[in-house]
Every structure is written in structure tokens, then in C-alpha cells.
Amino acid sequence: MLAYGVSFFSGILLMSVVFVPAFAELVLGLGKGASGYVVTPLALASAVGAPLGGMLVDRRGARSTIALALVAFAAGALLLVTWVDSLVTLIIALLVAGFGLGIVLGAPLNHLVLDQVDPARTGSAVSVLSLHRSIGTTLGPSIMAVFMASASRDLPAALGGALGGVMQSYLSQHPDMAGPLMNLREQMEASSAASAGSSLDTSWLDQLAAVLPADLYGQLDTAVRQVLKTTMEPAFEHMFLVGFIASLLALVLALFLRRGSERPAGTVPAAGHEGTPSTED
Secondary structure: OHHHHHHHHHHHHHHHOOOHHHHHHHOOOOOHHHHHHHHHHHHHHHHHHHHHHHHHHHHHOHHHHHHHHHHHHHHHHHHHHHOOOOHHHHHHHHHHHHHHHHHHOOHHHHHHHHHHOOHHHHHHHHHHHHHHHHHHHHHHHHHHHHHHHHHHOOHHHHHHHHHHHHHHHHHHHOHHHHHHHHHHHHHHHHHHHOOOOOOOOOHHHHHOOOOOOHHHHHHHHHHHHHHHHHHHHHHHHHHHHHHHHHHHHHHHHHHOOOHHHHOOOOOOOOOOOOOOOOOOO
16 A cells, blocks of 8 residues: 555656746746757656666665655755756756656556565556556646646736836836827737636737837836746745655655565565565564
């Protein structure tokens, strides 16, 4: 049962980093195209961690390997919460978290379950393991959505205030633009209302780039980015914190796994326990 609990939390770990591209775009200010590539370090580190995890299971046993993986992910998640403020620091944090994630999603848990169940029940045991992970991956986005919804609730008012301030400041410097800007403001409000009802969708501003004065568009774009960063950053921090807490809870469970799971692959069980894992604490 403890192994299934670790599997459940591993699903939450996976989902806690699924919004990294949105974090890179809204908080770090990366472009929409570039932000999609920031998960590459996570994928590469996972690709390195997965086979290395199998090697560690053979040498050190499943329990030690799982504990190492969870510590690595917890460190990466903590960096995302407390340290990341640029693309470089984001890449470092994702490399650390991805390394741990690749290990914990790979061989150790499967080896642990196969080592502790009757050979006739291995198929069922692995299926239940996958089920618990799937439950975690299903529950994870629901938790994240709560944070996103809570943060975006005040976003329309914040955007309206910031954009209104920019418009008033611009009018004070260009009084002759009062008439045209009033028409543009009506267009902006109409475009914003038609943007699929999403507060995070700022495509309406991009559509007005051709008709807005260049300097005004630059000021509006800067104001929108700043509001998005200030409003949404706490939501992302909470999401990464969920991953950190989930990794610690999984680590606690892993430390209580039976010592039989510490036996490296291929080690012959002690006499009197042939074919069954050790129950020694």
C-alpha cells in the first residue's frame, strides 16, 4: 500500500510542472512561441534519470533510489518557488526536478511492486500501481485550476485599472488624440469581451497593434505584462509548492517501505524466506 501511495503522489508531481510554459510566459515574460520550449530541460533530465534509476535499483535497491529521486524533485520544486526569476534559473530548476521525476516514474516503483507480490499477481499489482498514478495525475490539474481561478478572479479589474491609467497618462501628453483614443478604447473593450471569455487571453491587444500608436501600444503591452505577472505569480508558486509538499509526503512513505525493497535486484533472499520479500523492519 505504501508503494501505491508513492505512485499516487508521483502523478501529482508530474502535473505540478505541467503549467511551466504558462509560468515562463506570464511571469518570466518569454514569448508565446519560446515558452513552449522551456520544458525541454525537464524532458532531457527525465530521459537521463530514467535509465540511471534502473541502474541504481540494481546497485542500491528500490527504496534508496526512490528516496533519491524524491529529494531531487523536492529540491527542484523548491527552487521554482523561491529562486527562479529568469530563464537560466528556470532551466537549472527544471533539470534538477526532471532528473528526480524521470527516476520516480521509471523502474523503481515497478521493481518494488514486482519484488513484493506473488508472481501470479504481478499483472494486477502493476495495474493498480498505474491506477494510483493516474488518480494523482487527474487530481493534480484540479488543484492547480483552483489556484489559477483564484488568482484570475481579480485580473479583469486589475487590467482595467492599469490600461485606464496608461490611457489617461497618454491623453495628458497628447490631448489632440482624445477623440481617436476614445474610439480605440471602445474597440479595446469590445475585443477584450470577445476573447473567448478568458482573462489570460490578451490576443485582443495584439489585434489592435496595427491601429494603436506605437508608443501607446508599447506602454499598454508593458502594463498588461506587469499586471499578469503580479496577479498570476502567486498561483504558480502555490502550484510548485504543491509539488514540493507531494514529494515530501511521498518521501515519508518511501522511508517506511519494507526493507525487502532495499535489496538490489538479483540478490537472493535470506534462507527461510525463499521466494518472499523480507519483512524485517
